[in-house]
Amino acid sequence: MAIESDVLVIGGGLAGLTSALSAARSGADVRLVSYKQSTLRNASGLVDILGYTPNGEGPLTDPYDAIPDLPSEHPYKTVGLETVRESMELFDEVTPQYRGSHTDTNALLPTHGGTIKPTARYPAGASAGVASDSRDVLLVGLESMTDFNAEHAAAHLDAAGVPFDVRGETIRFPGELRADAKVTRYAKMLDTNSEVTVRGRKKPVREAIAELVNTEIENESRVGFPAVLGDDHTAEIRQELGEKIGADVFEVPMGPPSLPGLRLEDRLFEALDEAGGMFETGNPVEDFEAEDGHIEHVLVEKNGAMVPYSADEFVLATGGLVGKGINSDREGVFEPIFDCHIDHSEDRYDWFDTEAFGDHPFASFGVTTDDRLRPLDGSGDLEFENLRAAGSVLGGYDFAAEKSGSGVSIATGYEAGNHAATEAQ
Template identity: 75%
Template sequence: MAIESDVLVVGGGLAGLTGALSAAREGADVRLVSYKQSTLRQASGLVDVLGYTPDGDGPLTDPFAAIQSLPDSHPYRTVGVETVRDALSLFDEAVPTYEGGHTDANALLPTHGGTVKPTARYPAGASAGLASDDRDTLLVGVEEMVDFDAPHVAAHLGAAGVPFDVRGETIRFPGDLRADAKVTRYAKLLDTNGEVAVRGRKVPARDALAQRVNPLLEGEARVGFPAILGDDEPGAIRAALGEKLGVDVFEVPMGPPSLPGLRLEDALFDALDAAGVSIETGNPVVDVDGDDRVERVFVEKNGARIPNSADQYVLATGGFVGKGIESDREGVSEPVFDCHVPHAEDRYDWFETELFGDHAFARYGVATDDDLRPLDASERPEFDNLRAAGSVLGGYDFAAEKSGSGVSIATGYAAGQRAAQEAR
């Protein structure tokens, strides 16, 4: 007997989670199935709407104003700017620890690479680090974390012309942690405020960290750490460190594994639980039944093929990185529903010879109608009851535009909402 629901979402990334939440908020019985862990743990945790135009102009001040000038094939043009706003409102409600919803303007945040990134939503823990703030800044790196070279980051920010003086210092993190300790180990130690040995005596970890940073201050009004300041209690940890140091404390978003990304994932799964969404992860969809309509999909679990049926389906399996789009010498394909992916027949037309050139493959994905239904090679819907969302969509280069999270949220919201409204 098949597991039944009104709406079945395939994919557990930002688009899939948003789509499931949107459908549930419309009153649908929603089930989400995902083969892999969410890619959010590999992401910075920042939510970009549009940082640059497809032509490379930017950073953009108002991403919403720029949407109307995007190519017709862009997913933002498909859903419309008001849907983008509505989707972000849903996100703001589901993840109240994020800021940026008070304005249409992009915020400018320093990154662990020493660049300044335009973004529409950002964790509260990063808010004291905005590059538009002119207060002098000390960045503190940790010897054991080679991905965040604080002096290097500070030098790059200074060369980029930020409106404040910035320095970088490196410390040894207090406590007996292995040299290859994961960011979650630092976070857990600060969450529990466990005691660490300092000069032969036991000191709470937060006190010990503040004691190592305090002598480095030279009048700066704010201090930035790599994003390791707790998982369960990041706000309390920042407040405690700020009080002990007499400054505002912020986190600099990091690359994978990303603690802000994990926090965002947890917040969205909490919202799905509260909305009553059924979730199954770790098992792939291996087959599909249906002609003009998807009748059911089969999820492989412990060697068995478990049928799952729904009235409406949402495809949100990701792009090339998430294996939602695949390629080989024969061409480019979407492996779950076998949707058509428009692409050049000659593989040499997929890319440019320049490393940072305008590569066509970056925009490969399924094409859809105005209702986000994937189209076949004749531009007819593959299935009447299937919609696509997120980076499985074609028509945009999310890496160059800094638009990946925004497109995932906007199209996930629209696909989930429309699926729920049409579900019997």
């Protein structure tokens, strides 16, 4: 018997999860299939809506203000300002661990690169670090962690003109960790509050860390650590450290593997489960069958067999170049599952700018859609009547330059999921 559902979402990142969630909450029978770990593990866990305009103006104080002036091909223009707001309401509702919903104004958050970036929502764990708070900060680095040098980050924040005094100190993480220990290893020790030996005496690791920080802290009322403060018990760890140190504790978002990104992914899968959505991970969608511009089913590879998954409506949320929802070879750029049209120059030397942070066309590669997020072919006709696209697989915006990745995924995921649910019922 074929596997059937009203809506089938392909992709388990922020766009796919939001899309499945919004379709499920609209009452549709939803199934999400994803292949590999999503790109959320690469993301800082900060949820940006819009930090800079496509012309590089910013940091923007109010992301919503700038949306009406975006170019027409921008996904925010496709879904419209009201949808962006509604989608953020859904996000806020399902992620009580996030902050920033009390205002339309962007926050400026320090990151491990040592500078600050504008963002619309931030994990509670990062909230005591906002740069517009004027309390002094002590950043604490870990000697073995090459990704974050607290003294360097502090000096860099100071150069960025933050309105507080900031200092960095480096400690050696207590316990017998290898020099190359992964962030998950630190997190695990903190989650379980493992015993470590300090100068011959055994004590819980959280206490040992607090003692080390207490020898360094002066009168700072905020203390920032790299984002390794637990995976399952992050709030509890922060609170305990905060009480022992006598300051608000926060995490500085980091690059991959990013615990805040993974925590967000976990939370959204949980929310999808609560909303009654089905999901399965680990098997790729390899092919599909369609008739008269209508997709009948996709074929999922399972242990070498091709299993058909049929649905009324399909959502393509497979990601961009990083997530491999968009792929390329020496001849061109393509969308690998449905071969949806991707607008690009035939000369691959037109795909990039010569400056590292120039205006890179490749950053905006993706499918073009109608106003209901359905991919269009090269002549502007629908590829399929029952396929919608969401997230980074969409073209027309450079999320890295704009700092708009999460917001576009949430807004287009929400819209695609809603439309799909409506059409399917």
